[in-house]
Each structure stands twice: as structure tokens, then as C-alpha cells.
Amino acid sequence: MLKKRKRGGVQEINAGSMADIAFLLLIFFLVTTTMDTDAGILRLLPPIVPNDEQTDIVNQRDVYIVLINDADQLLVEGGPMEITDLRKGAKEFMTNPDNSVDLPERRKVTAALCQQKIAENKGFKASSTDEQSKQSYQDAVNTWEDKLEAVRLIGDYSELPPNALISLQTGSKTSYDMYVRVQNELEAGIAELRAELCKEKFDRIFTELDDKNDDDKPLIKAVRLVYPQRISEAEPVEITKK
Amino acid sequence: MSRFKDKSGKGTPPISTASLPDIIFMLLFFFMVTTVMRETDLLVKITLPEATQVTKLEDKALVDYIYIGPPSDKALGTEPLMQLNDQFAKLAEIDPWVKVNEERREEVLRPKITRSLKVDKDTYMKIVTDVKQELRKSNALKINYSASQGR
Numbered sequence: 477m478l479k480k481r482k483r484g485g486v487q488e489i490n491a492g493s494m495a496d497i498a499f500l501l502l503i504f505f506l507v508t509t510t511m512d513t514d515a516g517i518l519r520l521l522p523p524i525v526p527n528d529e530q531t532d533i534v535n536q537r538d539v540y541i542v543l544i545n546d547a548d549q550l551l552v553e554g555g556p557m558e559i560t561d562l563r564k565g566a567k568e569f570m571t572n573p574d575n576s577v578d579l580p581e582r583r584k585v586t587a588a589l590c591q592q593k594i595a596e597n598k599g600f601k602a603s604s605t606d607e608q609s610k611q612s613y614q615d616a617v618n619t620w621e622d623k624l625e626a627v628r629l630i631g632d633y634s635e636l637p638p639n640a641l642i643s644l645q646t647g648s649k650t651s652y653d654m655y656v657r658v659q660n661e662l663e664a665g666i667a668e669l670r671a672e673l674c675k676e677k678f679d680r681i682f683t684e685l686d687d688k689n690d691d692d693k694p695l696i697k698a699v700r701l702v703y704p705q706r707i708s709e710a711e712p713v714e715i716t717k718k
Numbered sequence: 719m720s721r722f723k724d725k726s727g728k729g730t731p732p733i734s735t736a737s738l739p740d741i742i743f744m745l746l747f748f749f750m751v752t753t754v755m756r757e758t759d760l761l762v763k764i765t766l767p768e769a770t771q772v773t774k775l776e777d778k779a780l781v782d783y784i785y786i787g788p789p790s791d792k793a794l795g796t797e798p799l800m801q802l803n804d805q806f807a808k809l810a811e812i813d814p815w816v817k818v819n820e821e822r823r824e825e826v827l828r829p830k831i832t833r834s835l836k837v838d839k840d841t842y843m844k845i846v847t848d849v850k851q852e853l854r855k856s857n858a859l860k861i862n863y864s865a866s867q868g869r
Contacts, residue, residue, distance in 0.1 A: 519863065649843070652767060
């Protein structure tokens with residue numbers, strides 16, 4: 477026996493069951509893991525403001541009010557609307573193509589205006605004493621510098637008033653499905669505007685711009701400045717039947 | 719003659735299975751890399767609504783899930799319930815839940831946490847609005863309405 481072993485060397489371990497072991501592990505991972513990545517509509521909720529600070533009075537024409545009632549019907553700017561028209565409505569609100577007085581007034585942004593505002597705010601900042609107002613003037617300088625950059629990239633453009641927004645309100649029995657569809661339509665309207673602008677000015681497809689790429693980043697920023705996404709998660713208000 | 723003998727003795731050689739474990743291991747590693755561990759068992763039934771303008775959530779480690787839908791267990795009725803982690807929760811439990819989840823992340827990453835609302839499409843907005851109000855109170859403002867890519 478001893479002799480035999482010496483001659484054959486150490487006996488080889490049978491690797492036939494290796495496949496079975498690997499299979500077992502594989503099945504374990506298949507069962508315990510998920511592959512689907514979560515996707516959805518990203519939103520930023522407004523922070524809670526104490527009651528006594530809620531002072532900003534918004535001009536009627538600057539708000540696009542979308543109401544969804546308990547029966548999933550839409551009331552947009554005081555009139556009923558089909559969900560299929562909502563995208564068009566949102567686009568009209570954002571662009572105000574006919575300079576209607578019911579829609580927000582878009583103001584021209586030019587390089588000269590930006591430079592003037594930057595100089596102005598820098599001056600204010602230098603002359604102000606307390607930290608808080610210094611900070612707010614600095615913020616103003618930064619915004620105008622962003623706008624200047626946007627003008628450099630796409631030329632003079634018109635901007636939405638800073639407090640213009642799309643306000644979305646629902647009843648308590650509105651279905652979530654309808655809510656997401658409305659959110660989706662509003663988002664789609666803005667996405668279409670952005671895509672058009674991006675195609676026209678840069679001859680690029682907006683969704684293909686890469687925000688990790690340093691060349692594309694300013695382009696994305698500029699397009700977003702012209703058509704900001706301002707869909708407000710309004711305070712819950714009871715919508716009652718009249 | 720000798721040729722004839724040869725054939726009948728050996729037959730076709732069997733296919734070697736020695737590389738089978740390697741193939742399986744390759745599959746295994748593929749799955750280990752591309753997937754994430756399932757964290758919770760769903761106690762509610764959720765059919766996500768469809769949307770076309772969906773964005774993918776980039777970093778799974780920075781997403782917390784809130785599930786809302788009718789309970790899978792019929793004995794609990796059909797009213798939508800909210801599930802946090804592994805159990806049903808009441809609205810008041812959102813705030814502590816937010817705090818706990820913030821504490822286990824690095825401080826710099828905390829503002830980047832997204833709360834993903836996985837809500838059944840037939841749910842009424844009431845509970846969703848309430849949850850949103852609670853999130854605002856706990857200053858968890860970045861949310862995601864989970865939806866599946868439609869059309």
C-alpha cells in the first residue's frame with residue numbers, strides 16, 4: 477500500500493462536485509438579490525415655512541394652477557381640461573408665445589444686463605456690514621454670473637419671473653395613478669422645451685448630455701436656466717365641491 | 719484489422735465537464751456584481767404607475783423606501799397601509815425613521831438621501847399627501863415618485 481502511494485503521488489481531489497457547489501451559490505444569489513434599479517419622478521418638497529413668514533404674494537399670472545378633483549378630473553387655470561392637453565398648456569405657460577397678459581411675462585436677459593447686475597450686487601455687498609446680507613448679495617452675484625454664462629452659450633434669452641411656478645393640488649380621493657400621470661405630463665412639457673432649445677442652440681440631444689462631463693455641464697445648466705423646472709408640491713388644501 | 723478493433727474499444731470520447739464549474743462561477747460573479755441584496759420583504763401589494771419621464775436613481779445606497787399599498791394579507795383589509803423597513807408603520811413613525819436612516823449615513827451624504835415613494839397606483843392621494851407632509855416636517859425634502867417606464 478505504501479509502495480503504491482509513492483508511485484502515484486498525492487491522489488487528486490475529485491472536482492466533479494465543484495459545479496454543484498457553484499450552482500448552489502448561484503441559486504442563493506439569484507434568490508436573495510434584486511436586479512431592478514428604482515426609477516421614478518424626482519421632486520423636491522418645499523421646506524416648511526412658519527406661518528408668519530409666508531408673505532410672498534405671487535402674481536396671479538405667474539401661477540399655473542392645476543387641480544385634480546376626487547373624480548380624477550382636471551381643472552386648469554379655472555377651466556376643465558383633458559390630460560392630453562396638459563402638456564401643451566404647460567409649454568404655453570413656460571414660454572408665453574403670444575405675450576398674453578394671463579401668462580407670466582418673460583423678461584429679456586442680455587449680457588449687458590447681467591454685467592450691470594453683477595457690478596450692482598458686488599457694490600451692495602461691499603457696502604453692507606452684517607454677514608447675512610453679505611451672503612444674500614453674494615448669492616445674487618452668483619445667480620447673475622450663471623445667467624451671464626448662459627447668455628454666452630445660447631445668446632440673449634428671456635427668463636421666467638423668479639416666482640413663476642406650476643402649482644399642483646389634489647383632492648383627498650384623487651388616485652395616485654392620475655397624480656403621477658399629471659406630474660409626468662408637466663415634466664414632459666418642460667422636457668420637450670428643453671430638448672427643442674438644446675437642439676436649436678447646440679445641435680445636441682438634451683437627454684444625451686452627460687452631467688459628469690465638464691464640457692456638457694455648462695450646457696445643461698444654461699438650458700435649465702432658460703426653462704427651470706418649477707412644479708410646486710402645494711400645501712394640501714381641501715378641494716370641496718361647490 | 720487493428721483499426722477496426724480500436725474503434726469498438728473506445729467509442730466517442732465523453733465531453734469534458736472540467737470547465738463546467740468555471741462557467742457557473744462566471745455566472746455567479748456576474749450576478750454578485752450586478753445585483754443588490756434584497757433588504758425588505760414586502761407586506762403590501764404594489765403595482766407601480768407608469769410614466770414616461772422617469773429618471774433612474776443613481777446610488778442605491780442613498781435611497782430609502784416608503785411602501786404604500788393595500789396589505790398582501792387579506793385579513794388586514796383593503797385600506798392602503800404604509801410600510802417602513804420590515805413592518806407596517808403609522809405616520810408618526812416617519813420622523814424617527816428619517817432620523818435613524820440619516821444617522822447611519824456619513825454626514826456629508828445626508829442631504830443626498832432620496833426617499834422613494836413606492837405607492838400602489840390605486841391608492842388615494844390622502845395618505846400620500848399625509849406622508850409628504852410628515853417628510854417635510856422632518857426636513858426630508860428629496861423624494862421620488864417611483865414609477866415604471868411606460869411606452
